Amino acid sequence: MDAAGDVQDFVLGLPELHGQHSSNNISAVVARTLTNFGVDKASVGYFVLDNAYNNDTAVNHLAGIYGFDASERRLRCCCHILNLGAQLIIWGKDRDAYENAGGSLKDEEAFMKEWRQYGPIGVLFDIIASICKPVVLRELIRPVKTRWNSYFAAFARAVEL
Structure with missing residues (x-):
């Protein structure tokens, strides 16, 4: 939130992920990005990701590092869900x-x-x-x-x- 109490969204980075898109690689890149921007345990927000299993386990890894409940901080991407629903209707x-x-x-x-x-x-x-x-x-x-x-x-x- 900013000084006026309005919720703010910030993209901290879009680092390239080298190697497999495994949960370990994803969580390592995200943790490194958070560290680079000085985001500590008290400041970690929510994670909006598609429905891939490796994203679930990546957030679980981050929850272990930053001490939060992964099920409370892991959100599903609404646009991805709508896209999947539209494809189901079409196909x-x-x-x-x-x-x-x-x-x-x-x-x-x-x-x-x-x-x-x-x-x-x-x-x-x-x-x-x-x-x-x-x-x-x-x-x-x-x-x-x-x-x-x-x-x-x-x-x-x-x-x-």
Whole structure:
């Protein structure tokens, strides 16, 4: 909180994590960052992370170092939860059935044929392809399962086109 009693958020750093994203590596980098900024046991706040198990154990490691209850200080990222919920609505329970195999396709026609098999996303791509001019400065964005918000980016580009 600041002097006026208003809650303040600060990003202390975005250090590169070398090696595996294990709980030990994550907690070591976070502890080092907190130490560099003079954050002590009394000043440690809350940790907002996605739902990965290694994040749970990383906060448990930090709780041991800084003496707090991990279950009280470990928060789930609301945006990540909403993103997962939206993907569940779009793809259903069997997300693997819609695996992105576009990377191995040779040309755009084959790509579009492949996407027609992918339910609502395929229909959206077909509509866009049918109304686009032959020369388009912007291309469709292909959603990739492992890229954060790639489905949102694909929909946003669809609206632009």
